[in-house]
Amino acid sequence: MSLNHIRPWRNIYRRKSRQIMVGNVPVGGDAPISVQTMTNTLTTDIKGTIAQVQAAADAGADIVRVSVPDEASAKALREIVRNVSVPIVADIHFHYKRGIEAAEAGAACLRINPGNIGDEKRVKEVIKAARDYNCSIRIGVNAGSLEKHLLDKYGEPCPDAMVESGLDHIKILQDNDFHEFKISCKASDVFMAAAAYQQLAEATDAPIHLGITEAGGLISGTVKSAIGMGNLLWMGIGDTIRVSLSADPVEEVKMGFEILKSLGLRHRGVNIISCPSCARQGFDVIKTVEALEKRLEHIKTPMSLSIIGCVVNGPGEALMTDVGFTGGGAGSGMVYLAGKQSHKQSNVDMIDHIVEQVERRAAEIEAKGDLAAE
Numbered sequence: 001m002s003l004n005h006i007r008p009w010r011n012i013y014r015r016k017s018r019q020i021m022v023g024n025v026p027v028g029g030d031a032p033i034s035v036q037t038m039t040n041t042l043t044t045d046i047k048g049t050i051a052q053v054q055a056a057a058d059a060g061a062d063i064v065r066v067s068v069p070d071e072a073s074a075k076a077l078r079e080i081v082r083n084v085s086v087p088i089v090a091d092i093h094f095h096y097k098r099g100i101e102a103a104e105a106g107a108a109c110l111r112i113n114p115g116n117i118g119d120e121k122r123v124k125e126v127i128k129a130a131r132d133y134n135c136s137i138r139i140g141v142n143a144g145s146l147e148k149h150l151l152d153k154y155g156e157p158c159p160d161a162m163v164e165s166g167l168d169h170i171k172i173l174q175d176n177d178f179h180e181f182k183i184s185c186k187a188s189d190v191f192m193a194a195a196a197y198q199q200l201a202e203a204t205d206a207p208i209h210l211g212i213t214e215a216g217g218l219i220s221g222t223v224k225s226a227i228g229m230g231n232l233l234w235m236g237i238g239d240t241i242r243v244s245l246s247a248d249p250v251e252e253v254k255m256g257f258e259i260l261k262s263l264g265l266r267h268r269g270v271n272i273i274s275c276p277s278c279a280r281q282g283f284d285v286i287k288t289v290e291a292l293e294k295r296l297e298h299i300k301t302p303m304s305l306s307i308i309g310c311v312v313n314g315p316g317e318a319l320m321t322d323v324g325f326t327g328g329g330a331g332s333g334m335v336y337l338a339g340k341q342s343h344k345q346s347n348v349d350m351i352d353h354i355v356e357q358v359e360r361r362a363a364e365i366e367a368k369g370d371l372a373a374e
């Protein structure tokens with residue numbers, strides 16, 4: 001049972017946005033905040049791209065974006081879309097015709113960058129294709145590729161220029177009576193992105209796709225994304241997210257979920273609460289957590305697990321988790337189940353034992369439909 005009604009300090013009040021569909025995934029309104037990633041295979045490598053999309057989907061991705069840089073990629077997209085389980089967003093730059101081809105090929109959404117898609121006439125043709133083939137559109141503003149007239153007007157990329165670019169393109173879609181769109185306003189600078197997104201959130205009710213673009217490698221990019229997007233999500237801004245990392249798309253998905261899990265906005269898999277360890281630890285906390293993270297990747301049920309080195313914080317944390325293990329000395333520790341002290345367990349085979357307990361608890365939660373355990 002969720003206890004958020006008696007913990008008001010945990011609540012996040014999401015901005016009210018319109019809901020659109022990306023294939024069968026609702027984005028905006030009261031839909032769960034969806035997690036996206038993007039493939040980095042050659043789109044013409046159909047087999048490789050399908051495998052990457054599916055790996056991301058297995059990790060929990062709700063939506064996957066695929067680049068469509070040329071006609072051959074648009075052709076390949078048709079095959080890719082048919083063989084994956086998640087909606088595909090076609091990423092379109094420079095060539096508006098690729099947008100039309102991608103819509104025909106079955107893309108669920110077209111991402112177009114206002115700064116480089118061309119004049120209004122071309123945008124109109126893309127809108128027509130989106131409408132004809134039941135595609136939504138993402139207006140993907142990026143600080144690094146703003147229209148020339150806006151750079152001339154503002155002198156450099158800035159939140160005002162980004163928002164103006166986004167609103168101009170919203171107007172084009174609306175003037176064409178097209179309303180199935182969402183919008184992003186990405187920058188690699190967290191201050192610029194956060195300011196742009198806040199202004200945008202005030203100026204439109206369109207669903208917002210959050211991202212800190214070109215954030216960096218796995219660690220630095222995750223930290224930057226968690227700060228930038230975390231702040232916005234905490235304010236209630238954001239309906240779908242992508243963590244952009246120079247890393248495997250599966251890592252982007254995992255990090256996206258970690259950010260949402262930290263804010264209680266999405267619950268998926270095991271949320272491990274573990275201590276940093278110190279001289280008091282009754283077992284090797286770091287190695288144990290590393291092993292458990294790998295061994296528990298298959299669990300999709302939202303639940304919590306505390307792995308704490310000693311009795312200083314262990315019993316207290318265990319009271320709030322589905323499964324807990326607290327080191328106690330003399331080669332064994334205490335197992336807690338559903339917040340209650342249960343039994344002693346030797347450190348020797350504790351990992352197998354904890355995996356077993358987590359699997360059992362996950363099955364119990366699923367059976368009861370008690371999905372608010374986190």
Ligand code: SF4
Nearest residue numbers: 275277278281309310
């Ligand atoms: S819980 Fe115990 S072992 Fe872990 S860091 Fe704190 S004092 Fe150290």
